[in-house]
Amino acid sequence: MDSVGDTLQRLRETFSAGRTRPAEFRATQLEGLGRFLRDNKQLLQEALARDLRKGTQLDRAFIRKEPFGLVLIIVPWNYPLNLTLVPLVGALAAGNCVVLKPSEISKNMEQVLAEVLPRYLDQSCFAMVLGGPEETGQLLEHRFDYIFFTGSPRVGRIVMTAAAKHLTPVTLELGGKNPCYVDDNCDPETVANRVAFFRYFNTGQTCVAPDYVLCSPEMQERLLPALQSTIARFFGEDPRSSPNLGRIINDKHFQRLQGLLGCGRVAIGGQSDQSDRYIAPTVLVDVQETEPVMQEEIFGPILPIVNVRSLDEAIDFINRREKPLALYAFSKSSEVVKQVLARTSSGGFCGNDGFMHVSLASLPFGGVGASGMGRYHGKFSFDTFSHHRACLLRSQGMEKVYSIRYPPYTPRNLRM
Ligand code: NAD
Numbered sequence: 001m002d003s004v005g006d007t008l009q010r011l012r013e014t015f016s017a018g019r020t021r022p023a024e025f026r027a028t029q030l031e032g033l034g035r036f037l038r039d040n041k042q043l044l045q046e047a048l049a050r051d052l053r054k055g056t057q058l059d060r061a062f063i064r065k066e067p068f069g070l071v072l073i074i075v076p077w078n079y080p081l082n083l084t085l086v087p088l089v090g091a092l093a094a095g096n097c098v099v100l101k102p103s104e105i106s107k108n109m110e111q112v113l114a115e116v117l118p119r120y121l122d123q124s125c126f127a128m129v130l131g132g133p134e135e136t137g138q139l140l141e142h143r144f145d146y147i148f149f150t151g152s153p154r155v156g157r158i159v160m161t162a163a164a165k166h167l168t169p170v171t172l173e174l175g176g177k178n179p180c181y182v183d184d185n186c187d188p189e190t191v192a193n194r195v196a197f198f199r200y201f202n203t204g205q206t207c208v209a210p211d212y213v214l215c216s217p218e219m220q221e222r223l224l225p226a227l228q229s230t231i232a233r234f235f236g237e238d239p240r241s242s243p244n245l246g247r248i249i250n251d252k253h254f255q256r257l258q259g260l261l262g263c264g265r266v267a268i269g270g271q272s273d274q275s276d277r278y279i280a281p282t283v284l285v286d287v288q289e290t291e292p293v294m295q296e297e298i299f300g301p302i303l304p305i306v307n308v309r310s311l312d313e314a315i316d317f318i319n320r321r322e323k324p325l326a327l328y329a330f331s332k333s334s335e336v337v338k339q340v341l342a343r344t345s346s347g348g349f350c351g352n353d354g355f356m357h358v359s360l361a362s363l364p365f366g367g368v369g370a371s372g373m374g375r376y377h378g379k380f381s382f383d384t385f386s387h388h389r390a391c392l393l394r395s396q397g398m399e400k401v402y403s404i405r406y407p408p409y410t411p412r413n414l415r416m
Contacts, residue, residue, distance in 0.1 A: 016319070021342070055401060059392050059394045060392070061390075061393075064391050065094070065382070065383070065386035065387070066387045066389050067096040067386060068096055068145035068169075068387050069146070070099065070144050070145050071091045071097065071098050071099070071144060071145060071146045071385060072146070073087050073088060073099070074101045074147070074149045074151065075100070075150060075151075076152075077105035077249055078106075078205045078206065079206075080106035080110070083173075084102060087150070087376060087381065087385075089381060090382055091381075091385045092126075093381070093385070094382050094385035096125075096145075098127070099129055100113075100117075100126070100128045101128070101129050101130075101136055102128070104132040105250060114128055137158075137162075140158075140159065140163075143166040144163075144168050145168065146168065146170070146385065147168055147169075147170045148173075148385075149171065151173075151174065152174065152297075153174045153175065153176065156172040156174045170373070170374070171372075171373065171374030171375075171384055172367070172374065173207075173365075173367065173372050173374070173376075174207075174325065174367050174371050175207045175325060175371065176211075176325050176371045177212060177298070177321065177322075178210055178325060178326040178327060178328065178346075179210075179324060180195060180211070180214065180327075180328040180329075180330070181214045181215070181314045181318075181331075182215040182219055182223065182330045182331075183215075183219070183329070183332075183333065184218060184219050185336065186219065186330050186331060188222040188225075188226040189229075189230075191226070191330050192227045192230040194330075194352070195210055195213065195227070195303070195330075196227055196230045196234060196281070196303075197234070197354060198210055198355055199303045200235075200245070200301050203245060203246040204298065204302065205246075205248075205249065206355070207325055208325055208326040208355040209354070210303070210328050210354060211298050211324075212304045212306055213305045213306070214314045217307050220305050223305070224268070224285070235281060239280050239281055240271070240273070240280070245301075248277040248279060250277070254274060254277040256300075257298070257299075257300040257302060258274075258279070261279075261282065261284075261302065263287055263288075263293035263304065264284040264287035265286045266284060267283045267284065267285045267305075268281070269283065270282050279302070280301070282301060282302045282303065283304075284302060284303070284304040284305065285304075287304040289317075311339060315339075315340065315344060318344050319343075319344060319345075322370035322371070323345045323347070323370060323371055324346045324367075325346065325347040326347060326349070326350065326355055326357075326358075327344055327346035328351075328354065329341070330351075330352050331352070345368055345369070346368065346371070347368050358377075360377075361377055361378030361379075363377065364376070
């Protein structure tokens with residue numbers, strides 16, 4: 001007999017090899033299940049007869065979406081208004097009471113929200129708790145019926161551990177490193193415009209920003225001059241004086257990012273100034289996978305380029321790491337884009353652009369694996385904040401028919 005470890009390894013290898021994905025394979029497995037039911041009907045009926053039997057034709061079966069009850073929403077600093085309002089809309093629309101914990105780091109927004117927002121909501125269903133890690137830790141000791149957390153994977157673990165004590169369900173909207181594959185079959189100017197726009201948007205402080213580029217050394221040679229001219233066009237020759245480039249949220253993050261500028265070799269930008277937390281839009285090359293800039297989420301205006309020799313190597317690189325929140329693939333060949341999509345996993349995906357998929361209310365937004373769990377936006381927000389209660393209503397009639405399920409079991413009711 002295999003050990004559990006061997007068994008899990010065997011199943012993971014099957015999954016990684018893509019065996020379970022073709023429709024034909026899945027159909028074969030489902031046909032197998034059908035045969036299992038047919039071949040073992042008698043055996044299964046005898047087992048089922050000792051449990052519960054169904055007779056639902058005259059019943060009314062439906063899903064009732066009900067509010068969970070008391071919901072806690074915890075917000076990060078990088079989009080402090082959007083990431084407050086979008087979950088709040090879902091929670092209130094579904095009929096919950098809400099405790100909102102804004103980020104203490106975006107302190108101006110925290111203050112405005114604390115002063116103004118309560119005036120617009122019924123105080124009997126809404127409250128705010130202010131503070132940082134300590135206050136949030138104390139809050140998490142209480143029992144909630146649902147917790148919706150947006151923030152880092154590190155704090156996500158703290159939140160999930162606290163939720164587990166009360167078996168409280170959670171949505172975790174986390175971050176990570178979002179790969180951006182650039183195929184050789186690309187127009188470098190178009191790629192440079194799109195990658196730079198989404199990388200440097202909000203000064204790189206976006207959870208779904210392309211975090212690093214994977215491309216061949218040849219593509220890198222074509223991409224660098226295109227990125228140079230795009231950055232100059234977007235932010236001028238002196239990006240520091242550009243009204244279109246923001247600043248890093250605080251000194252701690254500035255120092256962290258300044259440290260990352262020492263990885264690889266600066267190809268574009270690289271300047272920084274602590275006095276107003278300025279970091280120039282930067283591109284790094286000759287970056288090693290083991291360097292800090294490739295280990296942690298960058299969350300700033302720095303774009304490392306990592307060289308790969310082929311599409312397969314890029315896909316291996318992506319699959320060796322935690323599943324990202326978003327994944328981007330650029331190629332004029334739709335086949336290449338489809339291959340990246342089919343052979344990887346991520347919260348969301350966009351071919352030939354940045355995080356446009358996040359702006360569509362018709363698409364769910366959320367992570368997978370280390371980038372989070374659960375989804376929201378549009379109707380998905382309402383569903384996330386609702387318990388889907390499975391209901392069946394039956395009349396008191398037809399008791400004779402239903403009595404077949406009651407013991408004592410005899411050959412007659414086992415045959416039914
Ligand atoms: P963070 O995890 O440090 O903080 C998020 C919230 O948790 C804040 O309200 C903070 O007060 C609270 N918190 C911090 N430390 C805590 C602790 N020890 N115990 C309990 N609560 C604590 O995240 P951040 O720095 O505010 O935001 C950046 C992170 O958020 C990045 O990783 C980014 O990718 C992620 N993010 C994800 C999304 C998404 O939708 N998936 C959106 C924006 C940001």
